[in-house]
Amino acid sequence: MAALNNEELPTIYNLASSDPRSELIDRSTVGEDALQQIERIMAEMGRLRSVERKISRASQHYMNLNETDMRAIRFLISAKNTGDIVTPSALAKHLRVTTASMTKMIDKLESAGHVERTAHATDRRSLCLAVTEDTHMAAREQVGRHHASRFSAAARLTAAEREVVIRFLSETAQDMESSVNSVGEIPTPKA
Template identity: 80%
Template structure:
């Protein structure tokens, strides 16, 4: 299988050539090259994940929101959680009206079924069908399971470094969203 090339759009020379966004003073050339390599590998990971997502959507004939709903329903089924349409709307961050239309479409296609809630007679539950669960497991689950090997091959100390890096990256990105939002509010 042909490997995805490392993207060059994430390197500092092409994305911030005049150091307007990132202060590089005090960092050696070796450090900057390593950081560029990390950013390129993260870009390749995102590209591969998008490729898997598109292939899975085509295979199952679903859009991205539908796939997120199916994954949520499978996770709920695996943990014995009864999912209501309201819970699904909250998880997907869409309106209950949109969820109703989505459930109608998924039910018609044989991906989900509506059932009575086990403890609240006024409420309905949405569950994934066995066929869709199996298709998702074979199509999407196997790809996601491949990540386990990379993590298992690391030492405990290496995993702690990766966990810290991913956690800090997510936090810094979330902070940047808030910061950009605050600056946009200042312009209004």
């Protein structure tokens, strides 16, 4: 799909309709051409997030897993690829969940055939977790191929363009993190 150029931007990315009085963003020093480019960047970032959510939902549905389960599987796949040993406590720390929640999750993932527990090679009191080969291959086909397509887009850029993108993404993450930290925890809606 071609990038948004002169197409109508979704209202969420159009600052004139989403922040008409410049209460959130002071646009007084930004020219119209720059403003239109910035809105296109925001729209493309939104489109990227939308595609990522679509891929994530399809993968979760295909593998019958929730988002936290998928994060656990990705962590275990990375560990397998690098030869790292993962204990339940290491996985709980990575996912930022309690050990009780971790035990329940591991039980569920093991009974579904996604992970296996083995004895730790050097610590008899500890267990190791590993993703099963079937789940590894399914995740590779369902998620890995989609995420690998990012490489092609990055490879088409020049070195200088990649540096601009890196700086932009890094600064965007930093600014958003600062915003969250200054406002406080974002409340979750009640179900």
